[in-house]
Amino acid sequence: xxxxxxxxxxxxxxxxxxxxxxxxxxxxxxxxxxxxxxxxxxxxxxxxxxxxxxxxxxxxxxxxxxxxxxxxxxxxxxxxxxxxxxxxxxxxxxxxxxxxxxxxxxxxxxxxxxxxxxxxxxxxxxxxxxxxxxxxxxxxxxxxxxxxxxxxxxxxxxxxxxxxxxxxxxxxxxxxxxxxxxxxxxxxxx
Numbered sequence: 001x002x003x004x005x006x007x008x009x010x011x012x013x014x015x016x017x018x019x020x021x022x023x024x025x026x027x028x029x030x031x032x033x034x035x036x037x038x039x040x041x042x043x044x045x046x047x048x049x050x051x052x053x054x055x056x057x058x059x060x061x062x063x064x065x066x067x068x069x070x071x072x073x074x075x076x077x078x079x080x081x082x083x084x085x086x087x088x089x090x091x092x093x094x095x096x097x098x099x100x101x102x103x104x105x106x107x108x109x110x111x112x113x114x115x116x117x118x119x120x121x122x123x124x125x126x127x128x129x130x131x132x133x134x135x136x137x138x139x140x141x142x143x144x145x146x147x148x149x150x151x152x153x154x155x156x157x158x159x160x161x162x163x164x165x166x167x168x169x170x171x172x173x174x175x176x177x178x179x180x181x182x183x184x185x186x187x188x189x190x
Contacts, residue, residue: 010052014060017044021064022071025081029074038081039163043170046089050171051183054090061086076123083122084115089167112160116152 021041028037041064049057065082072078091111098104 010056013051014048014056017048018060018064020044021060021081021086022067025064025068025077026072029072029077032074034074034076034080035159037077038085039166041081042085042089042163043167045086046092046167046171047174049090049093050174054093057090058087061090075127076119079119079122079127083119084112085163088112088115088163092164092167108164109157109160112163113153113156116156116159117149120152 021044024037024041024044028034028040031037045057045061045064048060065078065086068078068081069075088111092108095104095107095111098107
């Protein structure tokens with residue numbers, strides 16, 4: 001009987017945080033906060049991973065991504081969450097267990113840049129933003145596609161370092177200051 005109560009609390013916590021993520025992505029899409037809102041929603045997914053485990057966090061990420069792609073007014077917000085900021089906090093936990101820091105950071109940069117480029121190419125080829133790319137990068141004296149990829153790798157690498165540090169700070173703040181106040185020793189059973 002106790003195991004059913006733990007599972008119920010896990011599902012409830014995952015559902016509440018998923019609903020908060022959807023609301024955040026919806027409002028962020030309406031306000032055109034393309035980067036900040038998916039980052040914040042990813043930090044919420046990190047709470048699911050911390051409290052109930054990686055499996056439920058992955059389920060929450062998939063559910064939020066699918067719903068966000070269907071209902072948010074700005075598909076780019078949903079896309080950046082789905083392909084980058086939503087799963088990165090879960091992957092971060094796994095990558096930080098690697099024995100060598102150089103391998104850890106190389107994997108983080110690879111995951112982040114692959115997600116960034118995938119989101120950009122889907123936005124261009126699926127959502128039809130190729131004219132925007134030509135307009136922005138066409139002014140440079142180089143191939144606009146090369147400039148786009150180079151710019152995303154440079155900006156993506158910087159964003160990866162910043163987001164990784166922000167997630168670490170959010171995690172520490174949550175564990176040290178808010179976890180006990182919010183859950184008062186609840187046993188989630190990870």
